[in-house]
Amino acid sequence: MGAEVAVVGGGLGGVAAALALLQRGRRVVLTEEYAWLGGQLTSQAAAPDEHSWAEQLGGTARYRNLREKISQGRGRVGKPCHEPRVAEAAITELLAPYRSSGRLTVLQPAEPVAAEMSGAAVRAVTVRNPLTEAETEITAGFFVDATEAGDLLPLTGTAYAVGAEARSEHGEPSAPEVADPADVQPIAWCFGFDHVDGDHTIERPRDYDLWRSFELPFEDGFAVGDVVLANWPQLGYVGGSAIDFESRPAHFAAAKAQARAYFYWLQTEAPRPDGGHGWPGLRLRGDLVGTDDGFAQAPYIRESRRIKALTTIREQDLSGKARGDAGFAVPLGALIPVVTQNLLPAGKNIGTTHITSDAYRPHPVEWNIGEAAGELAAFCLDHGLRSQQVATDPELIHQYQTRLAEAGVELHRPEIAR
Template sequence: MMLRRFLPIFSLFLTITNVPTSAFASPPPDETVTCDIFVAGGGLAGAASAYEGLLAGKTVCVTELTDWLGGQISSQGTSALDERSTQRQLLYYPRGYLELRNRIQKFYDGDLNPGDCWVSASCFIPADAHQILTEQLLAAEKEGNGTLKWFPSTVVKALNRNATGNIITSVTAIQHQPATGAPPLNTNPLSETIEDWYRYEDSDRFEKTIIRFIAKASNWYVIDATETGELVGLSDVPYGLGIDPRSYLEPSSASETGDPYCTQGFTYTFAMEATETPQFHPEPPFYEKYEPYYSYELERLASFDLVFTYRRIWSPEAGERDRFGGIGFTVPTVGDISMQNWTWGNDYRPGTEKDNLIYTREQLEANGQLAPDGWQGGLRVETLGYGEEHALGFFHWLVAGTTDSQLGEGVKEPHPNYKFLSGLDSPMGTEHGLSKYPYMREGRRIIGRSGYGYPDGFTVSEVDISRKDYTDPYYQEVLSEEAYQNLQQEVAGRDTFDVIMGETGKNRTRSRIYPDSVGIAHYAIDFHPCMTEHPPEKPGNTEKEGERRGAGLPYPFQIPLRALIPQEIDNFLIAGKSIATSHIAAAAYRVHSFEWSSGVAAGTTAVFALDNDLFPYQLVDEQLIKEKQLQELRQLLEANGNPTTFPNTSIFNNDWQDWR
């Protein structure tokens, strides 16, 4: 069997000497909190980690930048569950995700889809999602006799490590609340407040509490379930960002050398309501700047009603049935509420070193965020602000715009009978009406530890999951002769010998099967590519050439334990979008049920490691089929109702075409 050779990710394959951050003094904490499991990030991955830890009787601490649990379905506003049809028909999900779906249905009196949207089987109000998920975690706490310690409005400031750097000994965090006389939380947009959150000192807006989190007993686990891989960047473990270099493992890459600045677009979502009468819509002062960007994108999507009902999250009265572009929906009626998340709409898609949202390691080092107590969240705040304006401009385009950047004149008409929903009691829970945090499609992605077949570090690559036709002449044109031959061998499966003997035209008929699988996922490889030039809204700007080449359908795929284990730190696990995947694979490993499944894997692995007095890397550091305790972990997951494989997807079943 040929060893897999993985090209280093563009300038971000890090080999560093750990300097224990405990050698530097932070301000003394106001309080110290003990945990068995510390989870940074209260999104779906973090909630799932906490859920499994609580059911196992552990003390779980959860910090979250916003004041809502739920991430995608609440604070980010994307409360429309992205699911593949085959998996949904079988209801083949982790137990906690199934419970979440059931709780949503029960909350809305038996209706899983109170918005009657057409993109999903379930669209609902983000503010309700926070309540639903909170009740679910409290129920798990009671059932498992665990302890939940919930810290909303809290950011991680420092990770303190032992003398050798391989153990996180404590986490320093800052919790904020409104200062006396200051406006409530969620009054101002994120871009105006986030930098303040990371400062130790009180301000005119916020009072701060410095919290030190430590192990409850002799050991504990820290899980990064943040939306951007924040602890990955802060800890400075090896990771990748943006586009990977083109190789036989990532043959559809849009860059021969890689591009760390081009990550998928982020989106500030918002809610709008259908009204009986026309509303007054004054043009925002910044609208002219962003107006050249907005579009319905495709002729088959060029219908206001289609876009409005796409992610409609509340519909008290069903309208008449209609169709456009082959898609059926019910016409909006007065009182309907829609959440907007549209590629050529409120997606903001920076892709250059002048505007990239997630700072690279080199940028972090240059602006002092890797210095002791220098961490400020790792994001370019100016870009957050532009994304906020861009989203508000899209609402104005929807209701008053008459241009279309992709389809030309005569397509877009005004639709004044709609209002923008804002206020602390609105669906987004903010005075300004935008989501509390943008929907993040991609963050920093760890490079796992080296091992057999992965000498430069483990990762899940494009060819491991994609149904792409790699016999397309394009791949022979852009790859070297050796790389093309390696690609053909990589996707040939049991026909590898035929390829070695010179036969071509083989293609993968299933995804890679991992003996250390600890979870499952299935979704399209779906891209919202960065734009080519700065700024993203520049008139005539285009998507980065070739970025959509990797898009398409994958086979159902697994979450290997090796993808959750970073290098260098032994009591650190990753959940959510920052597991070890390539840029193209990450485009599928990012939606709701995957986030939950990865959180289950991280939480259960932490529990198993604590109960068995071992480190997770010890489960995968030898030949996997001989790792007895690895199989015990997988059996525990399965026994708990958390599948690690899909039905009828084994080495004895090499044709998975029916999975859609």
Template sequence: MLKKTKPIISLILSLFSLTPTIAPTLAAPPRTPDKEETCEILVIGGGLSGAASAYESLLVGRTVCITEITDWVGGQISSQGTSALDERGTQRSLLFYPRGYLELRERIEEKYGRLNPGTCWVSVSCFMPYDGHGILFQMLEDAAKKGGGTLKWFPNTIIKELDISNNQINRAIAIQHQPVSNTPPINTEPLSQIIEDAYRYQNSARFDKTIIQFVPQPSPEKTGGADWYVVEATETGEIIALADVPYRLGIDPQTYVNPSSPVDTRDPYCTQGFTYTFAMEATETPQIHVEPPFYSQYAPYYSYELSRLANFNLVFSYRQIWSMQPDIPQPPDYRKRTIYPGDISMQNWTWGNDYRPGNRDDNLIYSRGQLQATGQLQPGGWMGGLRAETLRRGEENALGYFHWLVEGTTDSQLGAGVKEKHPNNRFLSGFDAPMGTAHGLSKYPYMREGRRIIGRRGKTHPEGFTVAEVDIAKKNFRDDFYLQNLAPDTLHYLWGAVSAFVPPDAQINSMAEMPQRARATIFPDSVGIGHYAIDFHPCMTKSPAEAPGNSERAGIRRGQGSAYPFQIPLRAMIPQQIDNLLVAGKTIATSYIAAAAYRVHSFEWSAGAAAGTTIDFALERGIFPDELIDDMPSKEWELEVLQGRLQENGNPTAFPETSIFNNTWDEWK
């Protein structure tokens, strides 16, 4: 049954101070750990990739510790509020997904009696975020029972320090926070107000802290390889920054493998926008809406964006997560959909609650230089690597967007006469509301991009492995833009990179005559699959992001468009320098253009399942994951055994008819 949401008329605006937060400072000296926890696999980050890693590991009897900064598992489908599964039609029609993701879909349908209780139109499954957590956590508990594994769950927990020597993480120090007695519960304040406190060792007026030391579980039978493994499954690549392994952040420069990039030099400050989602409920009567004191600052940003989208019912039903009348057919024209009192919408809109900073003075995810400048790479200095002030602005921007939806009459992109008031809606907040917070915003922002590792150097990738635009983009790389803007040598290498297989007797006189393949790169070390469009929510040009007249950074959307069904190579998950760390989720080794596709729900699950299975295989064999790919492109027989295990377990590593001889996948959309 659906929980009854708590009606909240006010937006609890007093929670949001207009005073800028102070830049992070070094924390107090470390405390002696209060307790020690042992595990075979430490999963840092409880999002979908982290949950999938744990799921596969528990099914084979491993002891798994999961730390998560919020108190919900599931990331996108729960604590980030984006509980609308992003899927592509052909993959969905074949149900060609990892087994755990299929089970998740089945349990959603079992919970509600239908897969799409919200009858949203952007997805075939939109549901309540709090149910995303409940369903997924039950899946993990059931996997532990079925496989004989041990699940150790640490909510409200962050990693503060890593002990690294001999190219391995030997222990991790974490801080778990809980409210001081007689103070408000967790999730009363938004993230910006508690994040710096959460990363400090000392107790505060708000939180009591438990210091936890994670160490390997003793294994007398171990003969080689690592004692344990750590999975980086955070939303921003927090652990790869703390471990200080090579990584990229922001926009990559234009090269023949990323030819659509608009810049010549790397820009670490421009990442995709992040979003604080919220839920709103349609009401029978008009509601009283108090204008937030900061509304005028953000109002110049809000817009329906495009004329074809300029319709409130369309925006409401876009990610509608609860329908009071799910059995009544709705018209195919989204503008004409009926919204019933009691219907609930989750909002995630580009020119709405997306917040899109892109300059060194307001970027959310600190670059390595900024981490050094704030002391966060010093022992005990780690504070999460995020700018709290930008989080606060993102929170205010989201609250302002709700007010614009119900009371606004301006539109920054479409001009006057477009936006009308829609007062018959209320903002849902409270611990029993869809987002599970007193303030009504998601517990953590929906992150589309984080730090991305650079994979290990190899014979074919001397600078380090990375999945690039040319590996996945469904694009004509011989159109006028590339002909007019790329140097002849760059064009030559580009056409070589995207050329199709041709028979030895084919009459080809130059690279310009080589046919372009119509499929993604086939990776011999593939351990998972994904399919989604290259989809950008670009950073803004000026600072702050909400500045009047601001515009998206020029040229970023040039790389946007369709992508072929793609693979997840193991080389993209193994960072340099540390042998017992695997990366799952959106922080694997991709360029910023490829990352715009390697970020949605089923991909995250596939990457996490691959990480969990690879770790079990490495522990069983007494080897390091790098040993599975270090001789490529030479044949790696143990890698083939791992790939066989993944596929036998229902975790595909390739799409049907994947072959270098199959140059076209025109039927895939």
């Protein structure tokens, strides 16, 4: 199968990249492992994580268009909290014209399993349907890695970092003295539920005593509204990293088991204000997340492999203590691999460190990164350029930034009066 650009991974960054490319007239193949496009906004059931000024700044015109298609809620995390199914419908609507015209092909379910290189360029990526084991080879002029864990990086031999870097590598004040590749933020398996009359207690998990021994505390101030999307510290799975291909299935299963055990604890043992224990009226809502059991289709992966980039975003670049009042814009070089010529990151896999990566996983930021990657791939194809050429030529950077601005992307975040 051929396309001008292959976007591997259909989370928020992948959808944003595909949409930008399609609106530039490009033919795109978009792949996604799970049943819904949208990643953390849909299949992962992670409530929208936005700053308080999201309606006025920090987002792109395309992201605001998505938000307008999503009904406004009254969530505690952010204003646009909503049922994941609503976001899935909005994304489907955004992409529908391009699927109908044949310029967008979506392969679903599909996960990357191999890549073929031609020198420093990616020639093809092979994806596999996990249900049928059928494989499809995708050839393209550009490839966008929008997977949740940067899965194209090891497959293509693209240099990457994982875990915590040593302080000596980037001079970050808070980095450890010794690098720790295993120090990766925990994944979480979110779920949706509500509270109604009656006893809706699930079957006691067979491994409940194991997870109960961790003594995960009940959150002070916990409140049940009409619907709850649970993405709490107690769901953070610390049994191992889900980045490596071989260990991933086992860690995914354990993370989901931990989430199920925690929900059972809420139903049976959580302390109540009246002195009792357990909330048997809590009811899992699979209809909200597109599953039979009420747990999300996919785990929420907080930290990815990160490309070795032309520019690495360090603690000194983001910390107010380190940079004072100086403003900071994400450098284009953070999206450019040092060597690989036609591969771009579109999410948490940009050139950050373990310390700064946390700033690039909120929903609108992932979208912004994906959109910038899509625009860059289109710009390179329009002019017959490699991404490294654009990032190192001031005139080309200016031309690219002009296109971003015309598309409604803010190049600099305005100062906020405090």
